[in-house]
Amino acid sequence: MKQIVQNLKSGETILEDVPMPQSKRGHVLIRTTRTLISAGTERMLVEFGKANFIEKARQQPDKVKQVLDKMKTDGVGPTLDAVFNKLNQPLPLGYCNVGEVVAVGKDVFEFSVGDRVVSNGPHAEFVNVPKNLVAKIPDGVTDNQAAFTVISAIGLQGIRLCNPTFGETIVVTGLGLIGLITAQLLVAQGCNVIGFDFDENKVKLAKSKGVNAVNLADGVDPVQFVLQHTNGVGADGVIITASNKSNDIIAQSAHMSRKRGRIILIGVIGLELSRADFYEKELSFQVSCSYGPGRYDEDYEQNGIDYPLPFVRWTEKRNFEAVLGALASGRLQVDDLISEEVDLEGIVRVYEGISSSKSIATIIRYSSSSSQASTIELNKTDYTVTNGVIGIIGAGNFTSSTILPALKKAKAPIKAIASAAGLSGTILAKKYGISQSTSDYQTMLKDAEIDSIFITTRHNMHASMATESLHAGKHIFVEKPLALNQEELNSVLNAQAKTGKNIMVGFNRRFSPHVQEVKRALGNNSGPINVNATMNAGFIPADVWVHDMQVGGGRIIGEACHYMDLLVYLTGSPITRVCMSSLGEHPEDNTDNASILLQFKNGSNGVINYFSNGSKAYSKERVEVYSNERTAIIDNFRKTSFFGFKKSSDLRTKLDKGHTNQFNKYVNFLKRGGEGLIPQSEIINVTLASFAAIKSLKEKAWINVE
Template identity: 65%
Template sequence: MKQIIQDLKNGDTILEEVPVPVVKSGCVLIKTSKTLVSLGTERMLVEFGKANFLQKAKQQPDKVKMVLDKVKTDGLKPTLNAVFNKLGQPLPLGYCNVGEVVAVGKGVSEFKIGDRVASNGNHAEYVLVPKNLVAKIPDNVTDEEAAFTVIGSIGLQGIRLLKPTFGETIVVVGLGLIGLVTAELLKANGCNVIGFDYDSEKVKIAKEKGITAINPAEGTDQVKFVETFTKGIGADGVIITASSKSNDIIAQSAQMCRKLGRVILVGVIGLDISRADFYNKEISFQVSCSYGPGRYDEEYENKGIDYPIGYVRWTEKRNFDAVLNAISNGSLDVKPLITERIPLGDYNKIYGNMGTSKSIASILEYNQTEKPVSTVAIHKKSFEGNKGVIGIVGAGNFTSATILPSLKKLNADIKYIASSGGLSSTTMAKQYQIANSTTNYKEILTDADTDLVLITTKHNMHATMVLETMKANKSVFVEKPLALTKEELDEIIAEYNKRKVNVAVGFNRRFAPLAKQMKKALGNDNAPMNIIATMNAGFIPTDVWVHDMEIGGGRILGEACHYIDLCTYFAGSKVVAVCMNSMGINPEENTDNASILLKYENGTNAVINYFANGSKAYSKERVEIFSQERTLIMDNWRKLYGYGFKGFSKSSSKQDKGHFNQFDELISQQKKGGNPIIPFEEIVNTTKASFAAIESLKEGKWIEVK
């Protein structure tokens, strides 16, 4: 299928060929008929993509500070690699989609195949959208009209925050697409509406809709006009739908208001606010968030958990329905806003001149004739007879930034890369010379050439995919963790005992050059030691998926397991008991500020401090080992200090956490045979120890690892 994307690195807007998404639980797959181009929002994204690095930095000063902090801790080259990797990820454009439901995921009962629907899907021939971001289209509303649903909801949410009452005077600043829709909805709400815009054509359209519309370029003083119009009282409220860097708009909006007036920001403007403008009349100011309650809420949008209507009357989905109803009953007429209708293949007629376009609403038309496919061939290659042919399941940031660069250096044979949406896997396949991009990972499992599957998906999918890969008699490498529950682990152990296929987990730290140097310096005499390992992991907001115990399993299971394995590697022994304590008086099952105490068979004692409340300017990782009157200190995988060792006192290198060595050994083992890169028994022991840490926190005692 075809999809419009924005290349953030070179600024090109591209019509990309990608595999069609595979329907999944809680979602519907939609075959697109029309999409609406939001010229204001999409112009900003296109212009950002075309800007040079310095201009991009000026637009995002907060990101610049993060980059500088990372340079201090990780070094220049890893930081630049991370920045360029981020810019190399294309941005899908569009969020106003209309089409027909062609597949329905598990748990979706309100939609059926054949339904006409509006959603916030991208400009793509097929889109997969969670059910709470989809609304049915009334029979008397055309697809073109329905394409305004999401845009209308943005304006409607601004109105709901303003809470206008019948007869109030409301000013709309900026009569672009959202502004015109907002003004008409306010009029339908019984308000007196004043609109300002510097485009005479938009002012004309507003006037035709019965709105008092003014072009300030013709000499009208906006503040004085409102004062005169309201007989000296001032506007009851102002909704700003303009896009401008100027601070004048926010100042004028406050000056237009009466005492205790309200200002709602829907657009993007300069926000250097004068206290006096708001203080004297006690004016309230609020920023509107997109389509309404539920936006950016993982539970609502992606898990499909609705807010009770008695407590949250207007969610984003209900706003979608309200806009469609307004179009259906004639209180919102969007047809006069359509400036042009362009076939998808001629998309550059819109995107090629966005900077100068006077279009208000551009409609993209779709006419798919080819049968959708879940796998797209990117590079023609032959893999027949090769060993170590790889299929990658998961095309997220870690795959792009870390795994693929390592595999590229190794000239690895990669036949497939899979992602749920198809875009990220296609982008990576093109960049790293991968033969095929797919949205159906099961094609990898049935492919005769592929003998090694790398799984880099979200944590809740790991165990299931590992089991499927083992049952397909293929070797499997999975990014940590191996499993999230004891039941999942037991299934994997049983399958391993039955088939004896190679199973590896991405505990890469033990493969780091400095880790290998430390292991060599310590020797292999199995003497007990004391280990202190600290991960200054950094704060991650609580709504990020890794904190979700069902999806991510929490950061202890998902990340601290790295250091359990590393301590096991140094100790040369297995964990027999675990005790964990977390920060706070009432520790919970989920924490990312904890100390884990490990007891090993050979008497080694290890403490893992996993903290999320430290400064990002400090080293992210540090290991100290005390053994036989000797001490090793590793700082952030860049420096190593030795005390009490003959002929060794310090060493340094570029930051290397072992990913390259890990994949080098993995592919070599797959091709030549030999022992697994990490003994399966150690993988199981580490996984059980991480489970024991959580259990210890809940029960407040030591937990034996059996």
């Protein structure tokens, strides 16, 4: 199928061939018939992409600070690699989609195959959208009209926040597509609507819809105009739908408002507020968030958990349905807002001219003969004479920034990569010369030429995919953790016992040259040692999936396991007991500010301090090893210092956490066979120790690792 994407680094807009997405739980698979381009809204994305690095930095000063902090801790090279990798990731364009349901996932009962629906899906021939972001189209509404639903919901949510009443005067600043729809909905609600813009055509359209619209290019003072038309009282509310970096709009909005007026921001403007402007009139100011309640809430959008209607009357989906009702009744008229209609093949031309376009809305038409292939072949390569062929499931940030560059250096033969939507995998396949991109990872399990499956998905999918891959006769590389609980671990181990295939987990720290040098310096008969390891992990908001115990397993199971493995390697002994204490109040099974005490079979002791409340300007990782009046300190895997070691010199490198060495060794194992890189007993021990840490937190006691 085809999908329109943008390269954020170059600003280039591309009509890309990608695999059709697969239907999945809680989602609706839709064959697209129409999508809508809002010139004003999507122009910002295109212009940002076309901007040079300096202009991009000026637009995102908060990101610049993050980059500078990362340079201090990780070095210039790794930081620039991370920045360029992020910019090279494709950005799907579009969010106003109309189509026909072709499949529904499990737990979806509201939709059936054949339903006409709207969604916030992108410009693509097929889209797979969570059910709470999909709404049925009434029979009397055409596909062209329905394409306005999602963008209309943005205006509607701004109106709901403004809370206008019949007869009030509401100003709409900016009469682009969202502004025109917002003004029309306000008129339908019985408001006196004043609209401002600099485009005469948009002003005329607004007037035709009952708006008292003014072309500011004629030199009209908007503040005086509002005061004159409200008998000096001022506007009851101002809804800003404009896109302008100037601070003048917010100042004018305050000046034209009555006392205790409401100002709602939908667009993007300068926001240097004058306290006096707002203080004297007790004005309220609120930024509207997209389509309404539920937006960016993972439970609502991805997990399908609706807000109870008696308590949250208007969610984003119910806003979609309200707009569709207005379209069906004729209270919202949108046909005259369509500037042009083009076939999908002409979409690149539209985006190339979007910066200078006077278009209000462009409708994209889609063919009914779209390709439904879940796998596309990008180049022909003969893998029948090659050992160690790899298939990768997951095309996220870590795969693109770390795994694939390291595998490229190791000259690994990669035949296929799978991504849920097909797009990110296709972009990476082209970049790294991978033969196939697929949205159906099962095709890799059935491929006799593929020897090893790399699993780099969200953590809750690791164990099931590992089990499937092992049963299919594949070696597996799992980008930690291997499992989130004992049941999942047992499933993986049972599959491995039946097939004898190798299990490898991405515990890369033990392969770092810094750790290797410390291990060599300790020698084979170091006796019990003490290890103090600190991970300055950084703050991640509580609503991100890694904290969800059912999805990410929490950061201790999901990330601190790295250090448990590192300590097992340095001590040369399995973990026997674990005790974890957390900072402050916490859920009984989750924390990311904790100290973990470890006891080892050979008498060694370890402490892992996993903290998320430290400064990002400080080193992210630090390991201290104490043994026989000797001390070794690894500082962020860039510098290792030795004290009391007679035959060891300090080591300095660029940031090296061991990924390159790990993948070199793993590719060599796949091609030549032999012993696995990490003994399975150690992988099991570390996995169980991570479970024991969570149990210790619950029971407030030392837990034995069986």
